[in-house]
Amino acid sequence: MSVGLVWFRQDFRLADNPALTAAIDQCDEILPVYIHDSREGTIGQIGQATQVWLHHSLQALHESLTARGSSLHVLAGDPEKILPQLAKALEVRGVFWNRCYDPVTLKRDKSVKKALDGFGAQSFLANLLFEPVKTLKANGDPYRVFTPYWKNLMHLLPGNLPLPAPRKIPTVVLKKTAASKIKSLQDIPLSKLELLPELPWADSMMTPWAVGEAAAKKKLARFLKTEAKHYNDARDIPSIQGTSRLSPHLHFGEISPLQIIAATFGKRRSVMSLNVGEETFVKEVVWREFAHNLIYQFPHTIDKPLDARFEKFPWAKKYQPQLTAWQRGQTGIPIIDAGMRELYATGWMHNRVRMVVASFLIKNLLIPWQEGERWFRDTLVDADVASNAMGWQWAAGSGADAAPFFRVFNPVLQGEKFDKEGDYVRCWVPELSSVPNKFLHKPWELSPIERQGLDYPAPLVDLKISRKAALEAFEAIKTSQK
Ligand SMILES: Cc1cc2nc3c(=O)[nH]c(=O)nc-3n(C[C@H](O)[C@H](O)[C@H](O)COP(=O)(O)OP(=O)(O)OC[C@H]3O[C@@H](n4cnc5c(N)ncnc54)[C@H](O)[C@@H]3O)c2cc1C
Structure with missing residues (x-):
């Protein structure tokens, strides 16, 4: 009987999973594994919201595998050590996985492939x-x-x-000798990975989502x-x-x-x-x-600008209070606060609003885009090293095909154009629910009497003055060499 090891990473599905299909085609028995490497690597560095999703996603994968006569084996540690040990103990015919393309995972996978020399490691295009x-x-x-x-x-x-999902996944029947050899590689319950924080936030954040x-x-x-x-x-x-x-x-x-x-x-x-x-x-x-x-x-662009001129950008030096106000949705600019609160409550934010909140952080507050990227990485359920870095560099004007720096989104006009009736702002910033549409996106223009009793902060910055400061800061790097 030949055994195939299938290493699940960011491919938690049975259909259109070339690694799984190849393993079933080439081997008699399959051992599906997930290895949680919390020390380093992309998966180890994931934010809190994606950890919560990961927990539920692994659970869903395990249930789909179980429905086809198999199960997911969850291990923790360094794949470069665990996989060769497993491969040796089970005398596998092959180790199968689907490729990821971020620089940290690519480097790790290269070492894993080397460590699996002689065990038939095969990787596939799937993501x-x-x-x-x-x-x-x-x-x-x-x-x-x-x-x-x-x-x-x-x-x-x-x-x-x-590819279709396999109808059945033949399960590995571990021989006694192999079972004793891999004692140290025993499965751990999903809960032991401690992906779920002890905060009620994790449950409420997942309410709008069905995972799997x-x-x-x-x-x-x-x-x-x-x-x-x-x-x-x-x-x-x-x-x-x-x-x-x-x-x-x-x-x-x-x-x-x-x-x-x-x-x-x-x-x-x-x-x-x-x-x-x-x-x-x-x-x-x-x-x-x-x-x-x-x-x-361009692997360096996960945290460095593609346009090297931006390395010299004169960002604000001290900005913690402004950053915190932005993160908590307390900037006093309604569309920004609505987006940031939607993000914290649901782990997701609408793309249009992602662009507006990013522009505001970078251009009106002059806070380095990496701070925004980090916050999104921690709070988005879709936090993705590639799309997040590209989105932030696009907003900063430092990436490929990026918005020119001088295009500073005006959050008032964006709100008036894309949230005309104010439904989005009223949903996430209920303090403003009674403000008429005319002032909803600029409540600071209400008369002092109308503002009375409104429990909403004044804007963190003047949009016109901060826009001008951003353009001047950009002028400072514009002429330097690319
Ligand atoms: C500052 C910023 C940060 C972002 N960070 C992320 C991130 O971490 N993860 C992420 O998946 N997306 C990110 N995006 C891109 C985009 O906002 C989301 O992909 C989109 O909002 C997801 O919603 P959806 O699935 O309903 O998209 P839909 O509009 O339904 O699009 C379908 C799919 O296309 C892809 N897609 C759509 N727009 C983009 C885009 N601009 N760039 C790359 N892929 C896109 C997504 O995979 C999406 O699921 C970011 C955008 C910005 C401006």
Whole structure:
């Protein structure tokens, strides 16, 4: 009997899981494992909100495996040590996993592969549509601008069909000798990983979410049936369910980008045959792909600017009180506070509002984008090293295809345009619920009498003055060499 070890990492699904399918094709018995490495590496450094999601996602994966006659073995420690020990004890025919592309995981995986020399280590493309090395410009350089990247990729879509979920997963029957040899590698209960904090926040934050592969599949089907056709317009309105909210499922691989693309295309074979909503949605999934390509090609950009001029940017020196006000949704700017409170309460924030709160932190408060990236990493359930770094560098103007620095979002105009009736602000900033629409996004313009009794802070900064200061700070680095 040959044994295959399947190492789950950020691919918590059974369908469209090439590592799992290959293991079942090549081996008689399968041992599915998850190794929690809290010491270092991307998974070890994840924020609190993603830890909570991870707990539930592992639970859901275990249940899906159990339904097919298998189970998830949870271990803790260094995969570079654990995997060869397991492989040796079980005399495996192969060790199978799906690739990740962030620099920390890539480095770790290279060492793991070396340590597994002789044990048939095999890795697969599963969490992106295409290998980053296959989507380069004709001259071999990586893309830095999205539109030509998209034009290149769109002709390759929809691509292959996703793999079906295996009907049954043959379970490893451990021989006595092997079982004794791997005592030190025994499973630990999920609760021992201590991913759930002892704060009531973790429960309330998860209330709007259903976690796992089945939930992701259902959410996609609903989105494609009801919201996708209006996505082009609705995706900018934070008060409505205009986007798919698939980002945490994608981050943990409960659904693959290929499954999303295949379901969106259905029987159609070209981007031209999609309606405008569907096409824009597909483009957003390709933005995710672009983000992963960027950190693969420019690994330093996870915490350093792609445009080196920004290393000399004159950021504010002391900013803790302003940073705290921003994190807690107490800036006195309604759309910013609504977004930051939505984030803390639900682990998610609407994309339009992410752009506005990021611009405000960087440009109006002159706080380094890395502070915002860190807070998002800790509080978003979809916190993703690639998309988060790209989003923040986009807002700062220091990344690939970034918003020019001089484009400073005006949070009042953004609020008036995208939250016209004020439903979003009233939902998350109930102190302002009785303020008329005309002043909802700028309550500081209410008369002193109208402001009486309003338990809401004055704005942290003057938007015009801080905008001017930001542009002057940018002038200081503009002429330095790239
Ligand atoms: C400052 C900032 C930080 C961000 N941090 C993250 C992050 O940590 N994790 C993350 O997944 N997204 C991040 N984004 C991108 C985007 O805001 C979210 O992907 C999106 O809001 C998720 O909601 P959705 O699933 O409903 O998206 P939909 O609009 O339904 O889009 C479908 C999918 O496409 C991808 N996508 C959409 N927009 C983007 C984008 N701009 N960049 C990359 N991928 C995109 C996501 O995987 C998303 O699930 C960030 C954006 C900004 C401006």
